[in-house]
Amino acid sequence: MAGAREGTARSTAGRTAGEHGAPDVVVVGAGQGGVETVAALRARGFPGRITLVAEETALPYQRPPLSKGYLLGTVDRAGLELRPDDFFSALDIDLVRGDRAAGIDRDRGAVELDSGRELPYGRLVLATGSRPRRLPVAGADLEGVRTLRSLAGADELRGRLTDGRELDVVVVGAGFLGLELAATARTLGHRVTVVEASARVMSRVVTEAVSEHVAAEHRGQGVRVLTRREVVALHGGTGPEDPGHVRVVELDGGERLAADLVVVGIGALPNVELATAAGLLVGDGVIVDPRLRTSDPDVYAVGDCARFPSPWTGRHVRLESVQNASDQARRVAADILGETGPYTALPWFWSEQYGLRLQMAGLTAGHDEAVVAGDPDAGRFSVFCFRAGRLTGVESVNRPADHGISRRLLASGTDLTPRDVARPGFDLRAHAQQRSAPPAQQAPAAQHAERPVHA
Amino acid sequence: MAKITYKHPNGTETIVDVAAPNTVMRGAKTNNIDGIEAQCGGSAQCGTCHVYVDEANTLPLPEMHESEDEVLYGTACPRRDNSRLSCQLPVSEEIDGLVVHLPEAQS
Numbered sequence: 001m002a003g004a005r006e007g008t009a010r011s012t013a014g015r016t017a018g019e020h021g022a023p024d025v026v027v028v029g030a031g032q033g034g035v036e037t038v039a040a041l042r043a044r045g046f047p048g049r050i051t052l053v054a055e056e057t058a059l060p061y062q063r064p065p066l067s068k069g070y071l072l073g074t075v076d077r078a079g080l081e082l083r084p085d086d087f088f089s090a091l092d093i094d095l096v097r098g099d100r101a102a103g104i105d106r107d108r109g110a111v112e113l114d115s116g117r118e119l120p121y122g123r124l125v126l127a128t129g130s131r132p133r134r135l136p137v138a139g140a141d142l143e144g145v146r147t148l149r150s151l152a153g154a155d156e157l158r159g160r161l162t163d164g165r166e167l168d169v170v171v172v173g174a175g176f177l178g179l180e181l182a183a184t185a186r187t188l189g190h191r192v193t194v195v196e197a198s199a200r201v202m203s204r205v206v207t208e209a210v211s212e213h214v215a216a217e218h219r220g221q222g223v224r225v226l227t228r229r230e231v232v233a234l235h236g237g238t239g240p241e242d243p244g245h246v247r248v249v250e251l252d253g254g255e256r257l258a259a260d261l262v263v264v265g266i267g268a269l270p271n272v273e274l275a276t277a278a279g280l281l282v283g284d285g286v287i288v289d290p291r292l293r294t295s296d297p298d299v300y301a302v303g304d305c306a307r308f309p310s311p312w313t314g315r316h317v318r319l320e321s322v323q324n325a326s327d328q329a330r331r332v333a334a335d336i337l338g339e340t341g342p343y344t345a346l347p348w349f350w351s352e353q354y355g356l357r358l359q360m361a362g363l364t365a366g367h368d369e370a371v372v373a374g375d376p377d378a379g380r381f382s383v384f385c386f387r388a389g390r391l392t393g394v395e396s397v398n399r400p401a402d403h404g405i406s407r408r409l410l411a412s413g414t415d416l417t418p419r420d421v422a423r424p425g426f427d428l429r430a431h432a433q434q435r436s437a438p439p440a441q442q443a444p445a446a447q448h449a450e451r452p453v454h455a
Numbered sequence: 456m457a458k459i460t461y462k463h464p465n466g467t468e469t470i471v472d473v474a475a476p477n478t479v480m481r482g483a484k485t486n487n488i489d490g491i492e493a494q495c496g497g498s499a500q501c502g503t504c505h506v507y508v509d510e511a512n513t514l515p516l517p518e519m520h521e522s523e524d525e526v527l528y529g530t531a532c533p534r535r536d537n538s539r540l541s542c543q544l545p546v547s548e549e550i551d552g553l554v555v556h557l558p559e560a561q562s
Binding site: 062357 | 489495500502522528530562
């Protein structure tokens with residue numbers, strides 16, 4: 001954290017420099033990325049003015065449980081909150097709820113809100129997130145056709161899934177979100193069909209071994225999983241009671257699936273409109289440099305909306321994950337405080353379906369060799385992905401130790417080879433222990449610099 | 456309500472009152488204590504809320520679940536005998552006075 005203090009005193013040349021000589025910071029978007037940005041700024045001692053703009057009126061919340069625990073009722077509303085309600089005021093963060101950024105005046109350095117309020121900034125952080133892609137077929141606007149992104153949407157979905165009736169649920173798209181929703185709906189006792197256009201589930205993000213295992217789990221739970229099938233139209237009911245409500249999903253080839261509820265999970269689009277209108281460089285995401293600065297160096301972008309150069313792929317990528325949003329937020333907070341540097345965090349992801357814990361470390365797209373280790377029959381295994389002999393990513397099913405160790409190996413660089421992994425009895429834990437130097441011991445109980453703080 | 460002490464790697468410490476039902480992880484997040492990330496939100500997935508329970512601790516802590524045990528093998532700082540995931544430590548009066556040490560890094 002050295003350098004943080006002097007960074008705040010940095011000149012903001014012509015821009016709004018508030019009290020303490022620190023720039024006013026405005027963060028647009030109060031999801032994971034936005035909230036972690038403001039929290040990290042204060043945790044690192046940023047003394048200036050901070051405004052966080054939340055489009056929704058709800059207190060900022062976590063999205064991952066929306067498709068899982070929140071629908072199942074194991075996570076309540078308070079458990080979703082990223083921070084409690086007095087957090088923001090206690091840290092002197094102006095949380096503006098239920099308002100929306102309507103435009104950015106980059107010449108003057110100000111964000112204009114729908115309400116007419118104007119927020120001057122020295123540094124602006126765009127954390128505008130993404131929105132669900134809509135199904136491009138006739139009938140997609142019928143009642144009973146839903147996507148999932150927001151808490152309000154989850155509340156509606158929960159109402160439908162828990163009103164005591166057994167429904168025919170069709171999930172369109174077998175990515176993480178679609179499969180999590182399928183697992184949740186099935187767990188709640190509904191009849192569930194998943195329709196996926198590509199050859200296998202989660203084909204964009206995991207190897208065939210994991211795809212097959214997860215699809216088999218769904219089938220074993222009683223979910224019908226259809227691949228290489230496309231939805232061509234949605235049809236409303238014929239009865240007088242619900243003409244505007246979806247009742248049938250029509251697939252290519254003519255098959256018609258009964259549907260009381262259709263949930264669409266076919267990917268997300270980055271929210272770039274604000275950036276585009278402000279003349280920032282945009283292209284499937286707000287384009288940023290290694291420091292996560294947009295084409296205007298006073299404006300950063302983090303999280304789902306940002307397209308950044310990844311050292312893990314050697315090209316620009318856009319990632320939708322809690323890890324990416326959080327780590328980018330922390331990097332930008334440090335950058336604003338003068339601790340500049342590139343964003344290099346290793347990407348990782350997780351998903352939970354039924355009791356199945358799926359974790360991915362690194363980016364496996366483009367791998368040319370995949371080696372399975374562990375016990376697939378017992379539902380505990382990892383897939384090690386290599387490119388030109390180098391480990392690029394590891395997928396783990398119910399093997400959290402493999403996942404954590406893989407993250408460390410990938411981040412620090414490893415000479416693990418496909419042959420090592422293929423060796424009978426290969427154990428990543430043992431491998432990592434052999435290779436690591438003796439752990440650097442801290443002396444935890446030795447220091448007693450008393451500085452009680454009551455936030 | 457329990458008083459929890461978070462000791463930072465630089466020797467300073469933060470003492471906060473945390474109310475039930477919360478976890479030691481949530482207590483840190485609520486009070487914006489740097490050094491606990493908890494990216495997965497407390498589902499024992501990510502290992503970024505790793506703490507070392509003070510070696511002199513005698514307060515009763517819950518038994519370690521298998522998944523916590525597994526995740527602890529992959530934390531950014533080395534696992535020790537007193538390693539725990541703070542998201543798996545519920546706060547109650549029984550642990551009033553708990554002292555945990557934050558590792559140098561979480562990810």
